[in-house]
Amino acid sequence: MKNTIRRTLLYLVIVFISMMVLIPLSYLVSISFSSAAEINDYPKQMFPSFSHELAVTWDEENSYYILERKNNAGKYEELYMSSKFDRIQAYLETQLNVYVEEEDLEKDFVQAKELGQKIELTYRKSFFNNFIKFFTVFGGAEKALVNSIKAAVITIFISMSIGGLVGYALARTSIIGKEAISIGSLIVRMFPMVSISVPMAILLVKYGLYDSMLGLAIVYSIPNIGLTAAITRGIFMGVNKEFEEASMVFGATKLQTFRKITFPLVLPAFAASSMYAFITAWNDTAVSLLLTNKNETLALLIYKSIGGSSSIHYAASGAIVLIIPALAFTFLLKNYITQLWG
Amino acid sequence: MSYLTLENVKKVYNKNVTAVESFNLEIEDGEFIAFLGPSGCGKTTTLRMIAGLESVTEGDIKLEGKSIVNLEPRERGVSMIFQSYAVWPHMSVYDNVAYALKLKKLNKKEIDKIVQEVAKTADITQYLDRYPSQLSGGQRQRVAVARAIAVKPKLFLMDEPLSNLDAKLRVAMRTDLKRIHQEVASTSIFVTHDQAEALSLADRIVVMNHGVIEQIGSPREIYHDSETMFIAKFIGSPPSNFFHVEVKEKDKDIWLVHSEFELKFNGTEKETLLNQYVGKKIVLSVRPENIKIADEGIIETKALIIEPQGSHNIINTNIAGEEVKIVSDQFHLKEGDLIHIQFNENVLLFDMDTEKRIR
Numbered sequence: 055m056k057n058t059i060r061r062t063l064l065y066l067v068i069v070f071i072s073m074m075v076l077i078p079l080s081y082l083v084s085i086s087f088s089s090a091a092e093i094n095d096y097p098k099q100m101f102p103s104f105s106h107e108l109a110v111t112w113d114e115e116n117s118y119y120i121l122e123r124k125n126n127a128g129k130y131e132e133l134y135m136s137s138k139f140d141r142i143q144a145y146l147e148t149q150l151n152v153y154v155e156e157e158d159l160e161k162d163f164v165q166a167k168e169l170g171q172k173i174e175l176t177y178r179k180s181f182f183n184n185f186i187k188f189f190t191v192f193g194g195a196e197k198a199l200v201n202s203i204k205a206a207v208i209t210i211f212i213s214m215s216i217g218g219l220v221g222y223a224l225a226r227t228s229i230i231g232k233e234a235i236s237i238g239s240l241i242v243r244m245f246p247m248v249s250i251s252v253p254m255a256i257l258l259v260k261y262g263l264y265d266s267m268l269g270l271a272i273v274y275s276i277p278n279i280g281l282t283a284a285i286t287r288g289i290f291m292g293v294n295k296e297f298e299e300a301s302m303v304f305g306a307t308k309l310q311t312f313r314k315i316t317f318p319l320v321l322p323a324f325a326a327s328s329m330y331a332f333i334t335a336w337n338d339t340a341v342s343l344l345l346t347n348k349n350e351t352l353a354l355l356i357y358k359s360i361g362g363s364s365s366i367h368y369a370a371s372g373a374i375v376l377i378i379p380a381l382a383f384t385f386l387l388k389n390y391i392t393q394l395w396g
Numbered sequence: 397m398s399y400l401t402l403e404n405v406k407k408v409y410n411k412n413v414t415a416v417e418s419f420n421l422e423i424e425d426g427e428f429i430a431f432l433g434p435s436g437c438g439k440t441t442t443l444r445m446i447a448g449l450e451s452v453t454e455g456d457i458k459l460e461g462k463s464i465v466n467l468e469p470r471e472r473g474v475s476m477i478f479q480s481y482a483v484w485p486h487m488s489v490y491d492n493v494a495y496a497l498k499l500k501k502l503n504k505k506e507i508d509k510i511v512q513e514v515a516k517t518a519d520i521t522q523y524l525d526r527y528p529s530q531l532s533g534g535q536r537q538r539v540a541v542a543r544a545i546a547v548k549p550k551l552f553l554m555d556e557p558l559s560n561l562d563a564k565l566r567v568a569m570r571t572d573l574k575r576i577h578q579e580v581a582s583t584s585i586f587v588t589h590d591q592a593e594a595l596s597l598a599d600r601i602v603v604m605n606h607g608v609i610e611q612i613g614s615p616r617e618i619y620h621d622s623e624t625m626f627i628a629k630f631i632g633s634p635p636s637n638f639f640h641v642e643v644k645e646k647d648k649d650i651w652l653v654h655s656e657f658e659l660k661f662n663g664t665e666k667e668t669l670l671n672q673y674v675g676k677k678i679v680l681s682v683r684p685e686n687i688k689i690a691d692e693g694i695i696e697t698k699a700l701i702i703e704p705q706g707s708h709n710i711i712n713t714n715i716a717g718e719e720v721k722i723v724s725d726q727f728h729l730k731e732g733d734l735i736h737i738q739f740n741e742n743v744l745l746f747d748m749d750t751e752k753r754i755r
Contacts, residue, residue: 294480299447299469299478299482300478300484301495303447303448303449303469304499304543304547305499306495306499307468307470315484318486
């Protein structure tokens with residue numbers, strides 16, 4: 055009985071926490087697929103819609119068509135009035151994400167005129183319209199995506215190579231000032247990156263690295279080198295020396311031993327720390343705002359695009375674009391982290 | 397010529413810590429040797445020097461007549477079982493066993509044949525696809541054994557391979573190791589601090605203490621003919637009992653005089669005693685099973701604590717302030733009973749100063 059209560063409570067907490075993550079995410083996904091008209095709906099849709107239900111009436115008096123849309127609350131609301139099909143078509147495209155040929159539009163609308171009553175129409179939305187628009191409306195979104203990937207890859211490379219070596223040295227050698235190095239590298243991690251960025255801007259300008267992804271990656275690597283060193287140090291220490299000795303006794307050279315025994319055993323540490331390095335580079339806006347000019351990263355571009363109120367659905371699809379590589383990267387590494395230890 | 401020779405081997409760490417000194421040993425082909433000693437006595441260091449994992453400070457190690465001290469571990473043709481088994485966790489059991497064979501660039505068919513063969517010997521055929529984390533300690537141990545015999549080594553080195561197993565499994569594995577040794581007939585060196593393992597496995601035992609060899613001999617010799625007081629104290633459970641006695645001569649007879657008893661001595665060492673030790677104090681060592689409880693004896697004492705062991709009892713008593721243990725099959729004795737004890741002729745005499753046997 056006591057157990058049942060405890061378990062129920064546990065599940066409630068789990069469900070509550072998952073909801074805290076999933077509900078905002080589902081709204082974000084829904085917005086990223088919404089048309090401009092749907093953005094203003096109240097209540098907001100939780101799941102994206104595939105089509106619009108419209109109603110058309112012919113207004114004899116003013117001789118124009120009145121276009122109405124069934125909103126998420128189930129009521130028709132007036133959207134637009136016009137007699138010109140090219141303008142109606144343009145309106146559908148920009149506000150409803152609906153692409154219909156002018157002739158087809160005319161065919162559908164004329165019925166309302168002929169019958170003299172309200173007719174109902176269902177138009178399919180162009181489902182990925184916002185994503186396509188995100189890359190066309192926001193100049194340089196593609197470039198920003200490439201930049202983000204570049205910055206992330208270089209950050210991972212720098213942090214892994216330097217941090218990994220430091221970690222190995224701290225674990226396996228008896229260099230002087232070992233403790234000072236390991237504490238020092240973690241203290242560096244405590245500095246807010248923004249405060250490092252200001253002096254770094256001067257340095258980067260001096261060395262011609264301002265507004266470059268290498269320059270950004272260097273700044274992103276500063277906290278991650280220390281973190282990687284700390285994580286890999288622990289793992290290197292945890293690798294039993296006898297694993298390596300066994301390999302040497304059974305016929306391997308030192309290099310073969312490192313490649314076939316030591317490295318696979320420490321790979322989870324590198325996977326975990328490369329995830330941190332990736333996230334630092336991928337999520338940052340503040341540092342790239344300070345240290346780039348034309349070469350924006352994707353996160354920065356989206357951050358800026360949120361400002362425009364009419365383009366919130368494009369920004370949302372941009373955010374989804376930002377999430378997908380991060381998710382893919384995480385899932386890729388998840389296998390390494392969990393499976394390697396059997 | 398012997399198969400493996402260690403000549404005056406010495407190991408010094410950090411220029412001032414001597415781990416092993418003047419280590420001389422000759423091993424014949426197919427022999428099973430155990431290095432026995434308390435922890436820190438240098439037995440593992442010696443084994444690691446043979447394996448090439450530790451450099452040799454002085455001296456020479458020859459395998460089949462050729463010096464191997466300057467060879468890399470992989471060039472020595474030895475295989476090793478480690479204390480932690482060192483079964484690689486990221487490889488399946490099959491890959492663990494095949495690792496050395498792959499490095500030798502054997503083709504897949506040959507590798508498979510050997511792996512299946514040794515898996516059968518070590519009884520791990522049904523685990524070949526598993527990963528070490530899915531195996532128990534004993535099973536991992538078997539994988540380590542299979543991996544070690546797969547390479548058909550010239551020397552089979554074992555560094556306390558049974559110390560991480562539970563007591564019951566240790567005894568079973570001990571028997572298995574002996575069976576495998578008989579099957580593959582490889583020359584083996586086994587390092588242990590557990591005398592039961594050394595006594596039951598080895599053809600010859602090398603007892604070490606503080607980096608030097610105390611005695612080399614068969615299990616029987618080590619136990620019944622201990623060279624030093626250290627061995628008499630270290631080997632046997634419970635170990636030997638010691639009595640400080642004075643040597644006295646009465647009418648051409650030798651008497652060993654203790655505050656509680658006087659013992660007439662007729663052993664082979666009589667001559668030496670007469671010549672060198674009359675009037676001096678020496679140490680008399682008696683194994684617990686060589687003390688007899690009888691109706692009449694030279695000492696009368698009380699059974700203080702009785703530890704039943706199933707097949708026998710260990711009776712603790714106190715003679716002149718010294719704790720004395722007796723192995724006895726007289727199960728009717730109770731704690732507090734008065735007992736009379738005698739020694740049989742299997743007693744060893746040691747010099748007080750050198751702690752070496754008096755012969």
